[in-house]
Amino acid sequence: MPRPGKNSYSDQKPPYSYISLTAMAIQNSSEKMLPLSDIYKFIMDRFPYYRENTQRWQNSLRHNLSFNDCFIKIPRRPDQPGKGSFWALHPDCGDMFENGSFLRRRKRFKVLRAEHMACKSSPMMHYFHHHHHPGSKLGTASGPHDHAAGPASTMSRLPHFQGYGGITCAQSGGFKHPFAIENIIGRDYKGVMASGLPLTSVMHHLGYPVPPQLSSVVNSMWPHVGMLSESMGSVHVPPSPEYAPFSVSAKGLYHNANGQTLPAVPVPIKPTPSLGPVPSLTGLQSGPAQLCSPASVMEKSDLLEGKGNPLHPALLLS
DNA sequence: CAGTGTTTATCAAACA
């Protein structure tokens, strides 16, 4: 068993798609958004595999950022000079990896052209309407192999506002995507929310005050990313032994309603039935806020079958 | 000019 933190297997390709890697980087940032260069840096820091052939994978990564609607571009403020924009996660992209695989999403996340018109009254929509570049992909055409873009909801879709204080016009208690802080730190986060922490990355980006508490909370989200440290005896379910260094300590981060510590790491590409929906974790589905996966990106059959729970433990990289 | 962002195309793997 390799010791986490050691780079024994570092030259192997991590079991994450560029989408999930990028999402990790963004979610790991204190402001929930990063410039491209910082995304590069994050990935190279944590995954030595990506310290080589940088031109190749960085091109792929840029392609993913542009191509996938789950990533949204946030222009820099005038007082944040620099090259390129910030990249954030679309708030409704949460069930992208609902199947537990971080290599392949169950369904591509798409937004509809009209949807970003739905919440004009939102202060953040105001921001986007006034700051978003004409070439923004919010509402742009699909890519070449996007023949089956599913319907998207008309709810507000702004980076990381849902669950951070009801800034959007989305219903309160709505969908929390798995890269979101409240899903990653589990119920502990509810206490944070109850305390009224008014945090949103873009709020801060826009100059709104963001309490410093957020940083410490966020830093607990991806301990494997931040430290690659040993896990203090918590449950580990690495995607493979080779990637144990990238597996995650769930201790203190992810609990079900009974306070049980649960595995919260990526599972193999094709989850085995035994690992799959994790029947023992059904308790996780309690709680109204956790059941509001966006129907927009789910198929009706999924809803009927109760699929798409954004809190599938495999989605929680914490 | 280098870095960033967009778009098209192709192929392979995974999925339904």
Next chain:
DNA sequence: TGTTTGATAAACACTG
């Protein structure tokens, strides 16, 4: 087996 998704390559435009 057809469809969807991800990876890769490449061309091109834009920008600091």
